[in-house]
Amino acid sequence: MTVTDTVSPDEVAKFAKMADSWWDPAGAFRPLHKFNPERIRFVRDRLAAHFGRDPKGPAPFSGLRLLDVGCGGGLIAEPMARLGFDVTGIDATPENIAVAKLHAERMGLSIRYDVAAPESIRAAGMEFDAVLGLEVVEHVSDVGAFLGAVGGLVAPGGAAVVATLNRTLKAFLLAKVGAEYVLRWLPAGTHDWRKFVRPSELATGLRRGGLVLQEFAGMSYDVTTDGWKLGRDLDVNYLALATKP
Numbered sequence: 001m002t003v004t005d006t007v008s009p010d011e012v013a014k015f016a017k018m019a020d021s022w023w024d025p026a027g028a029f030r031p032l033h034k035f036n037p038e039r040i041r042f043v044r045d046r047l048a049a050h051f052g053r054d055p056k057g058p059a060p061f062s063g064l065r066l067l068d069v070g071c072g073g074g075l076i077a078e079p080m081a082r083l084g085f086d087v088t089g090i091d092a093t094p095e096n097i098a099v100a101k102l103h104a105e106r107m108g109l110s111i112r113y114d115v116a117a118p119e120s121i122r123a124a125g126m127e128f129d130a131v132l133g134l135e136v137v138e139h140v141s142d143v144g145a146f147l148g149a150v151g152g153l154v155a156p157g158g159a160a161v162v163a164t165l166n167r168t169l170k171a172f173l174l175a176k177v178g179a180e181y182v183l184r185w186l187p188a189g190t191h192d193w194r195k196f197v198r199p200s201e202l203a204t205g206l207r208r209g210g211l212v213l214q215e216f217a218g219m220s221y222d223v224t225t226d227g228w229k230l231g232r233d234l235d236v237n238y239l240a241l242a243t244k245p
Contacts, residue, residue: 007092007117008141019095022073023103028187032075035219035228040079042230043161046241047130050159059084064129067153069118070136074100081109090116118149127155137164138195144205151209154244160211163239167196170235199234211242
C-alpha cells in the first residue's frame with residue numbers, strides 16, 4: 001500500500017486490535033451483524049434497479065464488477081459475491097484483509113482482497129460498476145479526498161453506495177455514548193464523534209467526485225425486534241446512493 005491522503009494510522013491500529021472479532025456476531029462488530037441484513041437489502045435493491053437486474057433472480061449481478069472500500073473482514077463483500085458480483089475488497093488494515101481472505105476461502109468464495117486505499121486503486125486506473133464505502137467514511141483522515149477517490153473509481157453508468165454516521169447530538173448520545181459506554185455494543189473509543197459526517201457534507205463530496213446523489217435513507221434501531229430498519233430518519237446512521245452519468 002502506498003502513502004495516501006485518506007488513511008489514518010490511528011484508525012488502522014484501532015481496527016487491527018479487533019480484527020479477530022469480525023465474524024463473531026456477539027463480538028466487537030455485533031452492531032454490523034445486526035444491521036447487515038438491511039444494508040445488504042438496500043444495496044441489492046438499489047443497484048438492481050439501477051442496472052435493470054432482478055434482485056430475486058440467481059446471481060443477479062453476474063458480469064458486473066464491485067469494489068468494497070474499507071471491506072474489513074468481508075461482511076459485505078461475501079454477500080455481494082453470492083449475488084453474482086465480481087468482487088474486490090480493499091482495506092488499510094492488513095489484519096482485516098488476512099481475516100477476510102481466510103473466511104472467503106473457507107466459504108468457497110472467489111474474492112480479491114488487497115491492503116490498499118481507494119486513491120491508490122484509482123491511481124492504477126481501475127474502475128468498477130459499483131463501489132461501496134460502508135461505515136468507513138467516519139474513519140478516514142480526509143473525507144473530501146476519500147469521496148473524490150470513490151467517485152473516480154465508479155465507471156460511467158455505474159453507482160456508489162456510502163453509509164456513515166451523522167454529526168448530530170442524537171448521534172453523539174446514541175452511537176457514541178450509548179453504543180460504546182452504556183450498552184457496550186462497541187469497544188470504547190471506536191468512534192470519534194467529531195469525524196461523523198453530515199448528509200450535506202457527504203452530498204458535496206460525492207458531487208465533487210463526479211457523482212449524482214439519488215437518495216438518502218436512514219437506519220434506525222428497533223428495540224422491539226432488536227434489529228435495524230430502513231426509514232427516513234437520517235439523524236444517526238444513514239446511507240446514500242449516487243450514480244455516475
